[in-house]
Amino acid sequence: MKLSFGLPLALLAGAIASPLASVGNSTFYNPVLPGWHSDPSCIQVKGTFFCAISTFISFPGIPIYASKDLINWKLVSHAWNRESQLPGVSASTVGQQDGMFAATIRYHDGEFHVACEYLGLPDGITDVVFKTRDPFNDKAWSDPVTFKTSNIDPDLFWDDNGKVYSVMAANHRSVYGTEREAPTLKVPIYTRKTGGIIYISEGGTEGNHSVTIARSHTITGPYESNRNNPILTNRGTDEYFQTFGHADLFQDTNGKWWGMSLATRTGPELEF
Template identity: 75%
Template structure:
């Protein structure tokens, strides 16, 4: 089914689902959480659904999305929202895909718990358990109780006798003291899966006298899957479902690939649903700039039987959805909504804008001139993982802020005020996957070209398009800022040319008709590469490209951003279908 009216995907799904739900089933579109939303773990509490998501080294970390209807998801808080909750860990993390891996969210006795693990530290993995009574209040998330696991992807399960267990990759089971972080020793190996690599992402559910163990197998690419086993005792032995895997798209030509790492939960009518990750790429596995996204499916779980999960597709049918509703508390945005941000003084930075690692204090703030970005010495690439120039690695924070690309087709623009004083100072917009994979359009002060200019030539304010990636990059484009544009704000733009390429353009904010396209870049530059676990962010940055000393640039070079606009145009739900139809 394709529609031809201009609504966000979430609203389209709701428009379809409500009438069909009254007839006994519903139709909706995946992904329900488009953009980089990997490893979803979800619950339902008093009619509201909550999901927690992996964030790796981006900050704030572990977003909590809430929904009344399973389609419209509001970003209500981040669990790791203060550097003081885990002081120093971000700056100590070297890898681009380290950080917060695979949270599990659970609810018990009026409290929400999120268990997760932080990877990539010199002393190994840190396990963390956060809790709150109000997930709509970001500041209410606690400092974590920490523990020392040996394996990744922790689950959190309370047994009927009150004992608390955590299962991890392997699959290992340990009791966990939620007050002290103490783990029982030694870990018990309760299941090895069905033979696929990386048995991980475990979730234990107790139902009808059985302990059901849901896991991911096959690695998080094309062989990914969900399998399940059960036992009468939590410690095993576990017997595998003869129909494993119970969910996968491996070995198919489906548009949604990498299906796996999921969680199961019930609605208020007792119907079972699941969320897992998937990648919109098709079997070619070449173009997937949004990375691993969160998809929804129905499940049938009869008494004493194995759960049966609906296969993941772009257009889905399933149980009746709850009535369409955007009546969700909190002040965060819905994931499918556009950005319309002007950054007035006194307003907080919108919750869906995130950083690559914890930023330096006061590096990014709202001022009377708009969103101020104080430049970092390291540019968006810097010298990641370097022991020779640690001050340029970005581990102390990039001067960058962005939001997830949440649509196959979109337009992003922002107006920049920038008066650089020193050669190399730059401000711009970027489509950013990691420090090894990004597409940039900057306003930069460049030294005069010695081969074409006279000795008294002045530095030239220029527009520069350049990329870095793990495939061949297009040649950079540099042109002087046209004199006719004057000294006013410059509007920078990133727009999808189609599902596989981006155009970058610049124009005077006062005269958008003077738009200049600087270049076109393939989405393959920000698909996989050194960022196979993450997805693209689109946003703004400032840098002095290595000038200065220590972490500090020379004086000047602050950039101010206003009229920040992100507008989604359409989503691909298969290789040939888009919604809304254009």
Template identity: 55%
Template sequence: MALALAGSAWAANSTYHNPILPGWHSDPSCVQVEGTFYCVTSTFISFPGLPIYASRDLLNWKHVSHVWNREAQLPGYSWATAGQQNGMYAATIRHRDGVFYVICEYLGVANKDAGVIFTTTNPLDDASWSNAVTFPAPKIDPDLFWDDNGQAYVATQGVQLQAIDTTTGEVSEPAIPLWNGTGGVWPEGPHIYHRQHGNESYYYLMIAEGGTAEDHSITIARSRNLTGPYTAFENNPILTNRGTNEYFQTVGHGDLFQDTKGNWWGVALATRSGPEFVSYPMGRETVLYPATWNVDVNGGWPVLQPVRGEMEGWELPEPTRDVPGTGPFVDDPDVYDFGEEKGVGKKGKEGEIPRNLVYWRVPKKGAVSVVKGKGLRLVPGRTSLSGEPGGSDPASKAISFIGRRQTDSLFTYSVDLDFDPKKDGQEAGVTAFLTQMSNIQLGLANVDGELSFRFNVSGKVKTKAVPKKWKNKTVRLEIKLAEPGTEYTFSASLADGSKDDKVTLGTGSVKLLSGGSGSFVGTLIGVYATCNGAGKGPECPSETPDAYFTRWRYTGNGQYISAEELIPSVFTRPN
């Protein structure tokens, strides 16, 4: 079988750990340009969307930009998106003649589903990403491929092919069917590669099939002509963990690329769930595997090394964090002192929102900002995290929330809060958030006229009065996930460091934030503010106080790479 050849296809020169992009980083696509690797992943309804990560060693990844970072790039879509897992589906990143292209589909807006193409000559700069060129996209997961004559083509779920003008979005009709996979459900995520083997020239079509859960896999076919017919590899799938007891499950939706030495690598999504597939709060993460094309051993078909927590493969580039652009590395802790004169700490500047923080849909104008001397300001929204009461105004879908991906199996997160709620329903706090239907909240709230802690586990609420000596003081709220990584613990203390006053307000199982209403996404850790339906339209009553957050800290405390093996959160940190 093809997978059995993996260990003999290359010398074991390097060892490293998966995932390389921990936390919610699904559907990865990558390219290498002049020694720097660039990857993009899915973001669905979150905003800014389509993060670009850059690395020079394949292990240290800096978050250098978001492709979709301004509502004006695709106006009117975000607030019109109702579904929790709609939005920016799987993207492909490619580079040609000095231009970076990211092609994607935005899904879930009635009568407005659209393929989108963004371009830039500088992927290190948010502002340089273009407005979207839209094209008709009845299918998801577009790939972008240029033939030798310079004609661009888009391949989408199904799998079907159309010529495309990348400057206008015009596509050829009808679409040409290429290959429907090996019989697994949802043949999707196509990528086309043109390879020369001696005198043999083939177009390879690599796809995902079997759905994105336990049966997920990567399969491949090839043809001497771009438009087919395509012949399936007899030993498909070329990559999967289905039917195994491996800790990394759902392996699929891959892309292939080369390093500067000509070695081939691949990325895919995977879930750290084990075969039980019930506890995986970080959702689908990005893993790296070596690949080889060996004519003598495998007839010119690619061999992909099976995904594990510890990997061996090609000699990796020298480890370095000397990566161009600004932004945090994916495994950096958060040390954000919002509102201080000197800025938000070493990860950002005064007035800026750190790049690794995201919203759930585009926020209302002015809903989130950094105010000198006060902190990260959240203007409470009438709509709560659960989406209630909503309303007919499109802005009512926006919630006052900002968070970062949970990127560690074990972590500690804390933030200081100044908030003085005067009326029932006024609330601000911290949350472990999967979707608006699945989240855990700890808020400081006015409950029946009394300042209280309000702990909410997916709609099950309990309250506890705030100690009288805490009133009018800054409160520190904490979320912690400790060994064995099965329950979030929510607690509160005074921000002045009075440890003896720390109180635990509740716990919630990671199973609550695994799959269910968010099988495509992953847990975000962050803050929120709401008046829980008071007011009219999308607005809270004018007397509703703003919430100010300072001293934002997130620290990874460990990564599981198997059900039993825990390693430090920082996978690779060069001297």
């Protein structure tokens, strides 16, 4: 499978998956989702791939894309699609770097869950969790569960003992986990069935963006860092494609691993 890395939303392949190759063309080129698609988070459920994207101050927000082959994608809904889900929030947020950040999509027990942080409110960062049983229907997305935090980039983890965690980045060097009661915050398992838990993280941002990885036998650690970190980056190079980072890992129906990452076509002189 031939990959051309480095475009706005890049697909990373660890192996050729037969269901994807069956479309008759084993060569594809990135980006699989061109344009502005920040912070991709993706899963595979019953043969369909779903990705959630950050939208910042745009409303409706958190678009959900679906695909059968990781190449052809369709916008199927927005997790945040009506004012009543967060009354008054969209109209009162005007900062260009505020709004819905770092959406994560997960699936558990028949429900899709999207966790995101909202920046720009007077009382600081708010984490929001939406859920649905039908990701193809805007109206099916719930009003969110919300809670206050001082951290960013939320992920979701449901441990084997029934405890639920929201896992966030406290800063560029640490992972922060908060235990939640399952009846209050129904969020999904986020484990890697490979003998332990794999934690994937960005190292830096913008021109210093990268993808790093660590592993542990428990959600609370300790975590063992990959000695080859970062496993993906173009920082410190003069490559046209830059800012690889904020990747997510997922499996296809054959158990093959894939990754989705953002990137920019800016060269090393990154400007926004």
